[in-house]
Amino acid sequence: MTATTHEEWLSRAKALELPGEHLIDGADEAGGGDTFSVVSPRDGRVLTEVADGGAAEVDAAVAAARRAFDTGPWPRMAPGDRGRLLVRIADLLEEHRSELALTVSLEMGKPITDAHDIELRAVINTFRWYGQLADKLTDESPHTTPDALALVTREPVGVVGAVVPWNFPLTLAGWKIAPALAAGCTVVLKPSENSPLSALLLARVALEAGLPPGVLNVVNGDGPTAGRALGLHPNVDVLAFTGSTAVGRHFLHYSADSNLKRVWLELGGKSPNIVLPDAPDLESAAATAAWGIFFNQGEMCTAPSRLLVHTSIADRVTEAVVERACSLRVGDPLHPATEMGALVREHHLARVLDHVHAGSEGGARLRTGGVRTRTESGGVYLEPTVFDQVPPGSRLAREEIFGPVLSVLTFDDVDEAIALANDTEYGLAAGLWTSDLSTAHRVSRALKAGTVWVNCYEEGDLTVPFGGMKQSGNGRDKSVHALEKYTELKTTWIQL
Structure with a gap:
């Protein structure tokens, strides 16, 4: 039982x-x-x-x-x-x-x-x-x-x-x-x-x-x-x-x-999650973006750690993600209501915090989190963390952090979004939010990733292969x- x-x-x-x-x-x-x-x-x-x-x-x-x-x-x-x-x-x-x-x-x-x-x-x-x-x-x-x-x-x-x-x-x-x-x-x-x-x-x-x-x-x-x-x-x-x-x-x-x-x-991966203005549901896109980066404490190779948002909707989407991050229940992994548990080890937390500090010093804006929490437990916990105004060439935008840290970048058109998404040594996964069928096909083909999720993230079953391109590996x-x-x-x- x-x-x-x-x-x-x-x-x-x-x-x-x-x-x-x-x-x-x-x-x-x-x-x-x-x-x-x-x-x-x-x-x-x-x-x-x-x-x-x-x-x-x-x-x-x-x-x-x-x-x-x-x-x-x-x-x-x-x-x-x-x-x-x-x-x-x-x-x-x-x-x-x-x-x-x-x-x-x-x-x-x-x-x-x-x-x-x-x-x-x-x-x-x-x-x-x-x-x-x-x-x-x-x-x-x-x-x-x-x-x-x-x-x-x-x-x-x-x-x-x-x-x-x-x-x-x-x-x-x-x-x-x-x-x-x-x-x-x-x-x-x-x-x-x-x-x-x-x-x-x-x-x-x-x-x-x-x-x-x-x-x-x-x-x-x-x-x-x-x-x-x-x-x-x-x-x-x-x-x-x-x-x-x-x-x-x-x-x-x-x-x-x-x-x-x-x-x-x-x-590894540094997966982009692209949100276009014609996304079928911006609230759903923002909620999924937050779920994707904070699920499993962000310790996922496919985590959508780069949120690429069109400038016309960037404030709205980012605010929704930050609101979700602030409401997330970080707690004892053995509590059934806990939504985000502990990072795996002290040395891993130190590595994640090093990226957080580098992000703050490198021009990105810390919107929430970035602080160790639940220290009285003796465990390894970090608040859900969101940065926006992230420079595309920064460590936050380019290195796999493997923790609950989201980097928000903006773009002005679809071609710029594709270029930003592919500007990485990794090619494991990507997300795309759009209501236009032609855009969905064109952008999915242009993204150098082993898996592209459209209007969802981390979906699939055993009938479909999983693996990466570029320095995200080979085979499936x-x-x-x-x-x-x-x-x-x-x-x-x-x-x-």
């Missing part, structure tokens, strides 16, 4: 049993004995100590995944049997939904309502969708000469290394694990050192569902140690990473320095296209 009150969630938090070891070859492993603390940004308290992995633990996990792929049953199962097991994982995730949501909320500060209703819904749907897809894929038989038969088949690529961040620890893990498993691959997951607990629980659920040992392994540890070891490992065939552009570059180097493994990257998560990352095309030519 799902908790419904603050008191009920607090009670469940006290009773929560948290994992602390690696999960390798179907068993808990303590590794070499080193540990690190998982600290809750909610109140600064240590949740538990977790085994700290390095090259030895990565070696063991990759060896287990290699055995499971080379000689185990998983790649040799009928696709329908693999699919049914993925659906079983989804069913068990639903049964453990409250426990998983609570763990996510405690380890990274997400409001419990969002963790339960949004994050868990996403990961459950992901495993169920790929489970239902597993036996519906087809190979090709191109028409060729009468005396030959040509076959084009997709085969699982092998051992997949997956490195995922802390902001959506289960959703982003699911986006990589589920299609990789559906394809018949085996996986070694390295979660963020900020959010390893929910990943370990996910892997335990998969084992409970009947996933064979070694098919999904989890190694805890930091990026420079465990992440690097996974990226350099010669027995990892594919590396899938979500995180910063700077770290993504490291994984490309790791590939070049090892076995030239394919590296799929979903990286979600949809049938995600399977392209975890399969190899083989041509077989049979002379008749």
Whole structure:
């Protein structure tokens, strides 16, 4: 039964049993004995100590995944049997939904309502969708000469290394694990050192569902140690990473320095959200702009952190956004009414505040926020922050902040809006608000972004791909296209 009150969630938090070891070859492993603390940004308290992995633990996990792929049953199962097991994982995730949501909320500060209703819904749907897809894929038989038969088949690529961040620890893990498993691959997951607990629980659920040992392994540890070891490992065939552009570059180097493994990257963003005067509903546009930047504490790669507004409506839209920011309920992540929880760690808050200070000193006007709050809690909280009059060349306008900080810029015509929107090294997502169908098509085509939302933001489902252009990465998560990352095309030519 799902908790419904603050008191009920607090009670469940006290009773929560948290994992602390690696999960390798179907068993808990303590590794070499080193540990690190998982600290809750909610109140600064240590949740538990977790085994700290390095090259030895990565070696063991990759060896287990290699055995499971080379000689185990998983790649040799009928696709329908693999699919049914993925659906079983989804069913068990639903049964453990409250426990998983609570763990996510405690380890990274997400409001419990969002963790339960949004994050868990996403990961459950992901495993169920790929489970239902597993036996519906087809190979090709191109028409060729009468005396030959040509076959084009997709085969699982092998051992997949997956490195995922802390902001959506289960959703982003699911986006990589589920299609990789559906394809018949085996996986070694390295979660963020900020959010390893929910990943370990996910892997335990998969084992409970009947996933064979070694098919999904989890190694805890930091990026420079465990992440690097996974990226350099010669027995990892594919590396899938979500995180910063700077770290993504490291994984490309790791590939070049090892076995030239394919590296799929979903990286940073500085997403523009363009509001034209003919937007169908300016109030809705402003409310969505505020929701988009403050949802998940602004810790989203797709966050619409640049609000581009036509000069004729800039004051009206900005005032509505500021009003919404001032009314937002910042509070304990375990309170069901909290709308914005805690930032993930102290050092991350310091980085966000550095951008706030640079914005104030660089000519932008601070309209609201920019101040740490709820200091008595011991947690890591920041007021929702809005700047306007932001210079296009400033740090506020160009650098990914990954926090609840909105930069408002203005433009005089559509072509200027397109130029401003594309004036970034990133190309992950964009928003556009207009009532004109021709403008919607023309501007959407002109925007250099992997996803463009028109008269909405952050909408979609698993049928559509997700990924970026430019320095926001390559490859796609979600949809049938995600399977392209975890399969190899083989041509077989049979002379008749």
